[in-house]
Amino acid sequence: MSHHTLTLSATPSRRLAGDLAIWCFIGAELVAFAAFFGAYAFTRASHVAEFNLAQQGLNRDAGAVNTLLLLTASAFVVRAVQGALAGRARADAVWLLAAIVCGIGFLGVKGVEYAAAFDQGISLSSSTFHMFYLSLTFFHFMHVILGLIILVVLWAGMRAGRYGPQDMNGLESGAAYWHMVDLVWLILFPLVYVIH
Amino acid sequence: MSSTETIPAGSHGSPAGTLRLWLALIVATLLTWQLGEGGGSLPLTVAVLGIALLKGAAVALDFMALRHAPPLWRNLLLGWLLFVCALIGLAYWKGIA
Numbered sequence: 456m457s458h459h460t461l462t463l464s465a466t467p468s469r470r471l472a473g474d475l476a477i478w479c480f481i482g483a484e485l486v487a488f489a490a491f492f493g494a495y496a497f498t499r500a501s502h503v504a505e506f507n508l509a510q511q512g513l514n515r516d517a518g519a520v521n522t523l524l525l526l527t528a529s530a531f532v533v534r535a536v537q538g539a540l541a542g543r544a545r546a547d548a549v550w551l552l553a554a555i556v557c558g559i560g561f562l563g564v565k566g567v568e569y570a571a572a573f574d575q576g577i578s579l580s581s582s583t584f585h586m587f588y589l590s591l592t593f594f595h596f597m598h599v600i601l602g603l604i605i606l607v608v609l610w611a612g613m614r615a616g617r618y619g620p621q622d623m624n625g626l627e628s629g630a631a632y633w634h635m636v637d638l639v640w641l642i643l644f645p646l647v648y649v650i651h
Numbered sequence: 652m653s654s655t656e657t658i659p660a661g662s663h664g665s666p667a668g669t670l671r672l673w674l675a676l677i678v679a680t681l682l683t684w685q686l687g688e689g690g691g692s693l694p695l696t697v698a699v700l701g702i703a704l705l706k707g708a709a710v711a712l713d714f715m716a717l718r719h720a721p722p723l724w725r726n727l728l729l730g731w732l733l734f735v736c737a738l739i740g741l742a743y744w745k746g747i748a
Binding site for chain 2: 469470471472478482485488489492493496497499500501503507515516519522523526527529530532533534536537540541620621623627630631634635637638641642644645646648649650651
């Protein structure tokens with residue numbers, strides 16, 4: 456046992472947080488999003504005026520608020536992971552609940568944006584920009600929903616005291632997935648809402 | 652990988668460090684928000700992409716704990732960020748060229 460502890464403390468700086476399987480999944484997701492981003496950016500390059508005009512119809516404030524919500528949710532998830540690692544899983548489950556509230560807030564803001572767009576008769580076939588805007592943001596929207604389902608499962612697990620310094624794999628894996636959803640939005644927001 | 656492995660304390664940073672990083676990320680987002688209000692230009696786009704790159708690197712290194720991960724995974728994520736930002740920058744430049 457003492458040998459085991461010694462080995463671990465000698466290699467604390469070379470550890471992937473979470474299961475290798477989730478990291479492979481994250482890698483695949485990032486490749487898919489990169490292809491989507493590249494397709495948007497290079498299509499825009501040959502339709503600059505059209506994209507710039509259509510982009511003016513987007514609610515940049517809503518996009519920015521959603522960035523703040525996802526970043527805050529990610530920070531809350533980190534606090535939950537830190538709590539579980541310190542042996543306070545039950546007490547610090549509330550951080551995951553706070554993250555879930557932020558994630559639901561993101562869906563709410565995005566839902567209001569979609570409702571406004573549909574009210575204006577905007578659809579996938581309205582323009583090349585709108586085809587990209589709707590499909591790219593909805594693809595991400597579905598990832599937020601999956602991320603939220605994972606956070607709810609982790610929250611229940613933390614409340615049951617399932618995670619601790621001896622058992623972080625599930626919590627770290629789910630947390631990594633959530634951060635990936637945040638990471639992708641950090642590129643999507645400037646690309647679709649800001650750059651013109 | 653084993654579920655019985657004891658994770659070293661501090662593997663996920665400290666609450667104070669997380670608060671500082673969150674504040675920096677919020678400020679960076681407000682800056683990008685503000686930059687979006689101006690007219691589009693190449694320098695502005697480079698600035699916005701640079702901020703996105705820094706924010707993404709912070710999330711990857713500290714929130715995803717890749718700072719303490721094997722270099723392969725850290726480099727893959729940071730490489731993805733660099734690649735995507737460079738691709739977007741290149742496409743923007745192509746659009747005004």
